[in-house]
Amino acid sequence: MITELVSSTVLIGILASGIxxxxxxxxxxxxxxxxxxxxxLNLGVEGQMLLGAFAAFYLVFMxxxxxxxxxxxxxxxxxxxxxxxxxxxxxxxxQGISGIGFYLFGLGMSDLLFQRMLGTVExxxxxxxxxxxxxxxxxxxxxxxxxxxxxxxxxxxxxxxAWFVLNKTTLGLKIRAVGENPExxxxxxxxxxxxxxxxxxxxxxxxxxxxxxxxxxxxxVFQQNMTSGLGFxxxxxxxxxxxxxWGVLGGALLFSMVNSLQxxxxxxxxxIPSDIAVMMxxxxxxxxxxxxxxxxxxxSALTKPFGREE
Amino acid sequence: xxxxxxxxxxxxxxxxLEMVGIVKRFPGVxxxxxxxxxxxxxxxxxxxxxxxxxxxxxxxxxxxxxxADEGEILVSGERVEITNPTDAIAHGIGMIHQHFMLVETLTxxxxxxxxxxxxxxxxxxxxxxxxxxxxxxxxxxxxxxxxAYIWQLSVGQQQRVEILKALYRGAALLILDEPTAVLTPQExxxxxxxxxxxxxxxxxxxxxxxxxxxxxxxSQRVTVLRDGRKIGTKPTSETTKSDLGTWMVGREVSFRxxxxxxxxxxxxxxxDNVSALSNRETPALKGVSLEVRSGEILGLAGVSGNxxxxxxxxxxxxxxxxxxxxxxxxxxxxxxxxAERTERMLSYIPEERMRDGMIRNFTVAENLxxxxxxxxxxxxxxxxxxxxIAVHTGDLIQEYNVKxxxxxxxxxxxxxxxxxxxxxxxxxxxxxxxxxxxxxTRGLDIGATEYVHQQLIRQRSSGAATLLxxxxxxxxxxxxxxxxxxxxxxxxxxxxxxDATAEEIGxxxxxxxxxxxxxxxx
Numbered sequence: 001m002i003t004e005l006v007s008s009t010v011l012i013g014i015l016a017s018g019i020x021x022x023x024x025x026x027x028x029x030x031x032x033x034x035x036x037x038x039x040x041l042n043l044g045v046e047g048q049m050l051l052g053a054f055a056a057f058y059l060v061f062m063x064x065x066x067x068x069x070x071x072x073x074x075x076x077x078x079x080x081x082x083x084x085x086x087x088x089x090x091x092x093x094x095q096g097i098s099g100i101g102f103y104l105f106g107l108g109m110s111d112l113l114f115q116r117m118l119g120t121v122e123x124x125x126x127x128x129x130x131x132x133x134x135x136x137x138x139x140x141x142x143x144x145x146x147x148x149x150x151x152x153x154x155x156x157x158x159x160x161x162a163w164f165v166l167n168k169t170t171l172g173l174k175i176r177a178v179g180e181n182p183e184x185x186x187x188x189x190x191x192x193x194x195x196x197x198x199x200x201x202x203x204x205x206x207x208x209x210x211x212x213x214x215x216x217x218x219x220x221v222f223q224q225n226m227t228s229g230l231g232f233x234x235x236x237x238x239x240x241x242x243x244x245x246w247g248v249l250g251g252a253l254l255f256s257m258v259n260s261l262q263x264x265x266x267x268x269x270x271x272i273p274s275d276i277a278v279m280m281x282x283x284x285x286x287x288x289x290x291x292x293x294x295x296x297x298x299x300s301a302l303t304k305p306f307g308r309e310e
Numbered sequence: 311x312x313x314x315x316x317x318x319x320x321x322x323x324x325x326x327l328e329m330v331g332i333v334k335r336f337p338g339v340x341x342x343x344x345x346x347x348x349x350x351x352x353x354x355x356x357x358x359x360x361x362x363x364x365x366x367x368x369x370x371x372x373x374x375x376x377x378a379d380e381g382e383i384l385v386s387g388e389r390v391e392i393t394n395p396t397d398a399i400a401h402g403i404g405m406i407h408q409h410f411m412l413v414e415t416l417t418x419x420x421x422x423x424x425x426x427x428x429x430x431x432x433x434x435x436x437x438x439x440x441x442x443x444x445x446x447x448x449x450x451x452x453x454x455x456x457x458a459y460i461w462q463l464s465v466g467q468q469q470r471v472e473i474l475k476a477l478y479r480g481a482a483l484l485i486l487d488e489p490t491a492v493l494t495p496q497e498x499x500x501x502x503x504x505x506x507x508x509x510x511x512x513x514x515x516x517x518x519x520x521x522x523x524x525x526x527x528x529s530q531r532v533t534v535l536r537d538g539r540k541i542g543t544k545p546t547s548e549t550t551k552s553d554l555g556t557w558m559v560g561r562e563v564s565f566r567x568x569x570x571x572x573x574x575x576x577x578x579x580x581x582d583n584v585s586a587l588s589n590r591e592t593p594a595l596k597g598v599s600l601e602v603r604s605g606e607i608l609g610l611a612g613v614s615g616n617x618x619x620x621x622x623x624x625x626x627x628x629x630x631x632x633x634x635x636x637x638x639x640x641x642x643x644x645x646x647x648x649a650e651r652t653e654r655m656l657s658y659i660p661e662e663r664m665r666d667g668m669i670r671n672f673t674v675a676e677n678l679x680x681x682x683x684x685x686x687x688x689x690x691x692x693x694x695x696x697x698x699i700a701v702h703t704g705d706l707i708q709e710y711n712v713k714x715x716x717x718x719x720x721x722x723x724x725x726x727x728x729x730x731x732x733x734x735x736x737x738x739x740x741x742x743x744x745x746x747x748x749x750x751t752r753g754l755d756i757g758a759t760e761y762v763h764q765q766l767i768r769q770r771s772s773g774a775a776t777l778l779x780x781x782x783x784x785x786x787x788x789x790x791x792x793x794x795x796x797x798x799x800x801x802x803x804x805x806x807x808x809d810a811t812a813e814e815i816g817x818x819x820x821x822x823x824x825x826x827x828x829x830x831x832x
Contacts, residue, residue, distance in 0.1 A: 168433055168434060169432050169433055169434060170423075170428045170432060170433070170434050171432065172434075173416070173420055173423065173424055173434055174424065174425070176413070176415070176416065177413045177416060177420075177421075177424050180413045180414065180415050180416070181411070181412070181413045181414070183411055184410075184411035184412055184413050184421075184424075185413070185424060185425065186395070187375075187395055187405070187407065187411040188395065188399075188411070188424050188425035188426075188475075189394065189395050189396035189399060189425045190424060190425040300414075300415075308375060
């Protein structure tokens with residue numbers, strides 16, 4: 001039975017679905033990386049994802065237009081981000097607690113909208129696979145990497161873009177400075193509030209897309225609480241990745257590959273209790289966090305509201 | 311190009327800056343009460359006053375961090391509006407904050423570039439900035455590697471980065487907020503050299519300080535503030551240290567506490583080859599050996615972060631040793647708990663009085679009984695005796711001259727000086743045999759400082775063995791009988807206070823041993 005796992009078609013299947021499964025984690029965790037590098041912990045990712053997933057699904061269900069679906073997810077994520085920014089930047093609320101509040105709001109609201117506006121589980125035709133010319137014909141690699149849908153490509157493209165923005169642009173310099181020492185940034189005329197508003201709203205938009213990547217990309221359905229903890233894993237991946245986009249990519253891939261492996265184990269009927277199989281990625285996350293987090297130091301001003309002392 | 315109105319950095323001079331009739335109110339406090347202040351190109355103007363006198367408030371108004379309620383600011387005769395630091399920078403005003411405004415995880419060049427328009431649009435222009443930093447560094451003698459990370463730099467080098475940051479932004483006027491507080495004596499000399507050169511080049515400099523001898527050494531004019539009011543402005547050459555001290559405090563002050571010759575008795579505190587880790591698990595103490603005798607004060611000098619905190623905590627039992635032994639009156643207490651050491655009459659005046667010395671949300675009385683709350687007269691068989699507590703804490707408040715509305719006042723609403731008096735009352739009234747006093751006057755004004763010094767000397771006369779840990783070299787020199795210097799967790803040497811000089815101690819503080827010095831000369 002173990003031999004079935006190592007056959008080449010199954011291996012390719014595991015790797016290809018692992019790449020696909022990494023998509024929502026990447027969007028959400030890269031968005032969260034921006035927020036945390038500027039000093040804001042957003043625990044509401046999961047709620048933003050659920051609302052994004054619903055908005056995208058509903059628009060596609062009603063209009064069949066995928067672009068409208070994406071725009072809806074972006075808009076809902078941006079609104080959630082705006083609210084989060086107001087609460088954490090202006091009202092200086094405790095970030096952990098208000099984040100949980102936003103999660104619960106997203107969870108409840110998406111379910112309510114689902115009940116009122118759809119009522120039953122429906123399906124849509126979401127983003128379909130796009131084979132990239134030539135590259136998709138490469139044996140093995142082509143199958144794994146280059147026969148995915150557009151949202152998957154977008155997620156992986158986001159990693160170098162995020163790295164570039166954080167490390168090579170003036171905006172990235174401001175984000176890093178604000179997350180480490182907001183007083184210093186303020187004394188040089190950098191608006192701490194503006195930078196944090198930007199990163200939190202950006203994070204909300206990316207969380208919205210992360211939700212959409214489930215409801216109109218990977219699964220093409222909407223159900224209540226369909227993210228089932230994925231947003232929280234994304235927050236953990238930011239710590240795991242040491243607040244760096246490439247580290248986040250590594251964490252997302254590790255997690256999604258193990259997840260993919262356990263799905264295939266169940267599909268192939270390998271006699272490991274399914275509860276144990278489902279637990280694997282989560283146990284792995286905890287172990288990986290224990291090993292890695294003590295290694296790197298997070299942004300110094302993380303979770304600390306900023307205000308000039310008077 | 312030899313324009314007389316242009317500074318080496320290429321920026322235009324500020325001939326004169328005036329602040330007229332500045333008033334600033336905070337809830338319940340008049341922080342600045344109708345203050346006039348001016349500074350001219352080519353001079354160092356000292357702003358002198360105690361903590362809370364209003365110096366920092368005045369300068370934060372000038373730098374746009376606060377808004378004045380009344381009054382105006384004139385640059386070369388023209389009225390200007392400064393509502394935020396960006397405005398101040400645009401008018402050629404730069405500020406070197408007491409607590410450096412640097413991002414530790416960024417490089418020197420990144421710190422300088424932060425908030426500036428890039429020559430490459432949205433992309434950072436670190437190379438261009440680095441070149442310009444090198445150029446400015448050459449002009450002003452402020453050498454520092456633009457690619458170095460801030461956390462890799464010494465405090466003195468970090469201060470240079472702060473100055474470079476201001477110069478890069480075209481500062482013609484520099485506000486230096488207590489810039490010497492964190493420096494070794496040699497670094498102070500260096501800073502003064504740079505300040506003199508900048509003034510000669512036509513910059514205007516404002517030097518905020520409460521150290522009289524520094525004001526006299528570096529400034530051409532001095533303005534004294536007290537309780538939010540301006541006492542006056544004078545050419546420094548027409549004043550003396552005692553004039554300025556009287557102006558600043560409002561009465562005569564003694565600069566050196568009067569103390570008798572020491573009569574050291576038996577060894578009360580001994581550390582034998584003690585090693586310990588910091589809370590970051592890096593080696594903080596590396597084989598420290600010390601002795602403090604009854605009736606003497608051993609001063610421990612050093613730049614902060616060289617193991618002082620760990621040393622205090624190893625003695626009090628808060629931090630475990632990784633090697634060596636601690637003895638109290640000859641008894642090995644290395645493995646004894648904090649409470650057991652307290653029983654042996656060890657008292658501790660912690661460095662961070664609000665964090666380690668007091669509980670903010672406890673009342674004055676509750677804080678006063680913390681150390682002995684489980685003993686008579688405060689408690690009997692586990693029950694607090696509230697009547698006795700009221701009587702005894704009332705006595706302590708009187709004896710130690712603590713200004714508090716009542717025993718039931720929360721400690722968080724008292725001033726720093728009064729909080730420290732409470733710590734002293736609790737720790738010293740129990741007739742300790744050994745005292746560890748860490749930074750006992752940090753953040754206190756002259757009056758409170760004098761009081762703390764008197765109390766420590768009183769303990770010395772009654773036979774206590776005191777370890778005084780301080781970054782303030784003047785304090786070390788004034789109080790100690792012997793002086794030990796700590797550097798990177800090692801004792802660099804122990805000197806007799808009678809013939810120790812600030813220069814000698816400064817070299818040890820910088821990690822230069824006497825034998826290395828003679829080699830360098832030979």
